[in-house]
Amino acid sequence: MIETIDLTKKYGDFAALEALDLKLEQGDLFGFIGPNGAGKTTTIRILATLLAPTWGEAYVCGHSIYTHPREIRRAIGYMPDIFGVYDDMRVIEYLEFFAAAYRIEGAERRRVAERSLELVDLAVKRDELVTSLSRGMTQRLGLARVLLHDPQVLLLDEPASGLDPRARIEMRGLLKRLQGLGKTILVSSHILPELADICNRVGIIEYGRLLACGDVQDLLAQVRGRPVLRFRVAGPPEAAARILERCPEAAGVTVRDGEVLATLADGVTDPSPLAARLVAEGQRLVSMRENEVNLETAFLEITRGRLGRPAEEARAADRAARG
Numbered sequence: 630m631i632e633t634i635d636l637t638k639k640y641g642d643f644a645a646l647e648a649l650d651l652k653l654e655q656g657d658l659f660g661f662i663g664p665n666g667a668g669k670t671t672t673i674r675i676l677a678t679l680l681a682p683t684w685g686e687a688y689v690c691g692h693s694i695y696t697h698p699r700e701i702r703r704a705i706g707y708m709p710d711i712f713g714v715y716d717d718m719r720v721i722e723y724l725e726f727f728a729a730a731y732r733i734e735g736a737e738r739r740r741v742a743e744r745s746l747e748l749v750d751l752a753v754k755r756d757e758l759v760t761s762l763s764r765g766m767t768q769r770l771g772l773a774r775v776l777l778h779d780p781q782v783l784l785l786d787e788p789a790s791g792l793d794p795r796a797r798i799e800m801r802g803l804l805k806r807l808q809g810l811g812k813t814i815l816v817s818s819h820i821l822p823e824l825a826d827i828c829n830r831v832g833i834i835e836y837g838r839l840l841a842c843g844d845v846q847d848l849l850a851q852v853r854g855r856p857v858l859r860f861r862v863a864g865p866p867e868a869a870a871r872i873l874e875r876c877p878e879a880a881g882v883t884v885r886d887g888e889v890l891a892t893l894a895d896g897v898t899d900p901s902p903l904a905a906r907l908v909a910e911g912q913r914l915v916s917m918r919e920n921e922v923n924l925e926t927a928f929l930e931i932t933r934g935r936l937g938r939p940a941e942e943a944r945a946a947d948r949a950a951r952g
């Protein structure tokens with residue numbers, strides 16, 4: 630459904646996007662992860678045929694961005710991170726206005742508007758003024774707008790940006806429902822743990838380069854490496870750390886946030902000798918658990934802890950992508 634080949638966007642010597650190779654299949658819910666200025670918005674705008682690449686190729690639903698932009702625009706629903714609404718319109722009027730822009734005529738126009746409201750759970754607000762909607766409801770209205778023409782592909786740029794926790798949960802459920810309808814969805818975000826829950830595939834981008842791409846579990850396995858155990862003892866953790874440092878089963882020991890973290894040595898899968906050693910030397914063991922690796926941990930590990938481009942470069946990338 631979506632494929633990019635060596636996709637690159639440069640502004641002079643500055644590369645907002647560099648040699649992006651990406652492929653999404655029908656029904657994928659793909660999380661595009663990266664800090665501000667990483668290249669997410671640039672990629673989405675190119676796929677939406679709103680920005681021309683410097684070189685490289687991109688296909689959406691089998692159509693080239695160069696030769697068939699109109700066909701692509703008919704096949705996609707693009708929702709930017711910030712979009713305007715007409716405050717003096719009622720919700721149903723707002724959707725009917727855009728349905729007319731899609732050349733949906735007559736009674737069909739009202740029908741598709743009502744259908745979109747149902748899809749995003751906004752039917753109870755159909756007669757309310759757009760200006761009366763909360764931020765979360767406005768985001769859902771924006772999603773209803775891009776669903777009017779029943780697109781095959783959704784390009785969503787930070788759809789959960791600025792939402793409160795409840796609204797983010799509702800947005801997450803909505804995206805899963807749309808995936809269940811067979812939509813192919815590319816959603817960009819920096820809210821890493823939430824993407825791990827809803828996406829079947831993710832890509833991590835930084836400095837305009839795609840650093841990792843694949844199934845969520847594959848990425849977690851990539852950075853998990855050797856197991857790390859977290860020990861909490863009743864006494865000073867430093868004393869427990871000194872004990873574990875003498876254990877051959879531990880390859881490395883650190884103290885963090887009142888806990889002792891022990892990385893198991895190569896080939897060691899049973900952590901019980903470490904716990905037994907602590908108890909044998911008089912430590913009162915409160916808890917022991919394996920250190921969990923989530924998508925946020927994977928992001929920091931894959932990007933080696935960098936938080937993105939220097940501030941000026943990140944701002945330049947954002948300005949360039951937004952035109």
